[in-house]
Amino acid sequence: MNGVHEDMLGEVRTTFRSGRTRGVAWRKAQLQALLKLLTEKEDEIFEALKQDVGKHPVEAYRDEVGVARKSATLALRCFEKWMAPQKGRIPLVFFPARGAVVSEPLGVVLIFASWNFPISLALDPMIGAISAGNAVVLKPSELAPKCSSFLANTIPLYMDPEAIRVVEGGKVVAEQLLQLKWDKIFFTGSPQVGRIIMSAAAKHLTPVTLELGGKCPAIFDTLSNSSDLQVAVKRIAGGKWGTCNGQACIGIDYVLVERQFASVLIELLKKFTKKFYGENLKTLENLSRIVNKHHFDRVHNLLKDPKVAASVVYGGSVDEENMVIEPTILLNPPLDTDIMTEEIFGPLLPIITLNNIEESIQFINSREKPLAIYAFTKNDSLKEKILQETSSGSLTFNDAVIQFICDTLPFGGVGQSGLGRYHGKFSFDTFSHEKAVLHRSFLIELEPRYPPWNNFKMEFVRLAYNYDYIGLVLLLLGLRGIFRTNRRQ
Amino acid sequence: MSECEKDLEVLRETFKSGKTREESWRRSQLKNLLRLLEEKEDDIFKALKQDLGKHQVEAYRDEIGTLVKSVNYALDGLKQWMSSKKAKLPIAAFPSSAELVPEPLGLVLIISSWNFPFGVSLEPLIGAIAAGNVMVLKPSELAPACSSVLAKTIPTYLDSKAIKVIEGDYSVGQKLLQQKWDKIFFTGSTKVAQIVMAAAAKHLTPVTLELGGKCPAIIDSLSSSWDKNVQMIKFAIPKMFGENPKESHSMSRIVNKTHFLRIKNLLDEPMVKASIIYGGSTDEDNLYIEPTLLLDPPVQAAIMTEEIFGPLLPILTMDNIEDSIEFINAKPKPLAIYAFTKDEELRRKIISRTSSGSVVFNDTIIQYAADTLPFGGVGQSGFGRYHGKFSFDTFSHEKVVVRRSFLTDIWFRYPPWNDHKLQLFRVGFRYDYLSIVLITLGLKKA
DSSP states (O other): OHHHHHHHHHHHHHHHHTTGGGSHHHHHHHHHHHHHHHHHTHHHHHHHHHHHHOOOHHHHIIIIIHHHHHHHHHHHHHHHHHHSOEEEOOOGGGOSEEEEEEEEEOSEEEEEOOSSSTTHHHHHHHHHHHHTTOEEEEEOOTTSHHHHHHHHHHHHHHSOTTTEEEOOOOHHHHHHHHHSOOSEEEEESOHHHHHHHHHHHHHHTOOEEEEOOOOOEEEEOOOOOHHHHHHHHHHHHHHHHTTGGGOOTTSOOEEEEEGGGHHHHHHHHHHHHHHHHOSSGGGOOSOOOOOOHHHHHHHHHHHHSHHHHHTEEEOOOEETTTTEEOOEEEEOOOTTSHHHHSOOOSSEEEEEEESSTTHHHHHHHTSOOOSEEEEEOOOHHHHHHHHHHOOOSEEEESOOSGGGGOTTSOBOOOGGGEEOOBSTHHHHHHTEEEEEEEEEOSSOOOGGGSSSOOHHHHHHHHHHHTTOHHHHHHHHTTOTTTTOOOOOO | OOHHHHHHHHHHHHHHHTGGGSHHHHHHHHHHHHHHHHHTHHHHHHHHHHHHOOOHHHHIIIIIHHHHHHHHHHHHHHHHHHSOEEEOOOGGGTTOEEEEEEEEOSEEEEEOOSSSTTHHHHHHHHHHHHTTOEEEEEOOTTSHHHHHHHHHHHHHHSOTTTEEEOOOOHHHHHHHHHSOOSEEEEESOHHHHHHHHHHHHHTTOOEEEEOOOOOOEEEOOTTSOHHHHHHHHHHHHHHHHOSSHHHHSOSOOOSOHHHHHHHHHHHHSHHHHHTEEEOOOEETTTTEEOOEEEESOOTTSHHHHSOOOSSEEEEOOOSSTTHHHHHHHTSOOOSEEEEEOOOHHHHHHHHHHOOOSEEEESOOSGGGGOTTSOBOOOGGGEEOOBSTHHHHHHTEEEEEEEEOOSSOOOGGGSSSOOHHHHHHHHHHHTTOHHHHHHHHTTSOOO
């Protein structure tokens, strides 16, 4: 079987070597084709997303189609600018010299997409890879089979099939692909699989970008203004259940709040959750589905621990046959239970109370660095403390999840939440090699660079590294002894 | 807890205290490093002479001098590098603001190689300090005198609760690699790099790998004929290194017997030996190999398939200088490509049709000293980069900070969903603000 993939990779590599994907015309054509695909096949995409994760078309547009369109449009507009060499200023001592940094494609890149945003997490990195001039092999997640099959069937109709391939399959196919030599691997998924990817990449010294997850906390400070409070809670509800029903790497995993404020938060959460998503299990709407039985069981099991079940203050009902778990709020489940040690990736929202909101910093720091931290507060000194004392991919004050949409902001993790980043120009960069180019002339040759060595040359080299041009001139004129300048401290 | 783990605990505690994030701490460490380089210069020269037979001027030119330059550059740039950068946001986000805030990664491991034992140890150290990290430096045991100087001097000049030197061989390296680091910076061979990256993968630790490869030099015919060029190289060698280079003290020694034998073996293949046109003698007792030129050794021989890392210079002739591009592309991507030519068209072709860490026209090696150019490889020559601000970046995480207000809320971001909201998202993503207003007012249907 691996012979098949090897041949496929060989073909794609040959295409890359021909130089075709480096041309401006090719990149433009691919990006335009992708936009055409997103326009003409929109209904099919909505249908596939509905079937795989139960996404409503509005959520599907907002989080997938719209995101991919926006990225492709930006890349089309900017990729030529991104391709342009950047001049580097070279110190005078190298004169005459010209320095530049030139971006070039890495070659053939492998992109693994995950199942929660099966379209945008496949296409967004692909847009970056194409705008940087690479050839691409895309492996969509088998846990979103309709989307995977949509991509496999549609991409070859619109885009260059000799340079852009889609390979479907599960774990076995993924492992086979990982045996091969790639110029870059881009992976979105869990930290456990991230480790496997990076280990495989190590065999070929392939650079990787890993977009992982973690438990993204929301710090909820006491807000006295009523309308601020309403907006904040709406944003939390949206940040928890609004994106793939809690199955999002940047979704809010849990909330930290001061004890006396918890009930206010919970009451408002209940109100908005009902408003956005329905009153109860039977009338749920506007929510994505749990992706499959394995994940349904996993999330359901988090609730089975009796101490955890006892902490449920809203929701908690489960429809096993239809794999539905209603939006559930818990108050202080024990910190050593799975729901508080593992990434939930589902519609359960634990609320943890603290004596003092500042304790949230230590709470977060005693856990792995998350992809995102959200902090709802108007207290500037608390904001500063959180900024200085925590580490995360991103930190957002008074909102959740929206940092994803902004192309001028790099999107990526740190520590266990990942390495590398993308979006906007960062996507272009992540799939490029920035080559340093130095042009020197034969005109001036600094003899002191070469042996045989003597004291004069030693002095010369010392002065050169200090950019002590006056000293150099004096040295060359033999006047150095007279005007000895001290070495710079 | 082992000794090593205890050491790391101390470093982690220091990092947690926030001390290394202060600009004053970083500045004082860098200034102390400068003092170390000045006050311990003689010790450094002695150690380099002992380990590698490096002449003082070469040692200054390639190691101490570059470090002095880099520390000064970091001191100059530090404030600016540490500051946040504002990010532009679309109007729809008003009145929000966003910035990129650099922060240290935490506990960093620097593993250095033996050929520039000071340069390649301290250059990354400068970046790690400037970025506010705590660190462990593991110098190469193949340059023991240098390793020892580093181990003795660094604790007396730098903050020993934040910067530690751990000496040792392969087994110490292995033990260190099993720990959890926030970043590993490695300079060395591809073989060891694979081990380092595999170990890093267990903890999802980001790595920078500065490797090597066979860096080619393309020599275009310029103004004189090819034979004349070869003659000129033969002439330059004794001019720089004397008639008897072994006595000249201007050439470094081969580092140890293992490498001596490795390089000697490259010459021992019969077809290779037959291609020697200059030099070729070796002295095992003194670990000395003469600067040697070879003309068209067989391309399948080890000397042409493995990184030589020694004083043998094979010269390959081509029918057409442009064939060199294909020749280079058939091999793994090197760290640098050097091309001596005045032909603009050839230069363009080399830049666009080959891939390497860097390309230098009409000179060699010197790109190492240019702080504004990133220094790093691609493909088998490595990934990641450093020097200048790139060093600071390689040891930093650029955290995105977004500040939003409660004042304006995009009402259509929340369910319940309907077609109206879908239309608004459509135009919203296009930043078509006018349409958003019109649709909201019911004056337009998308």
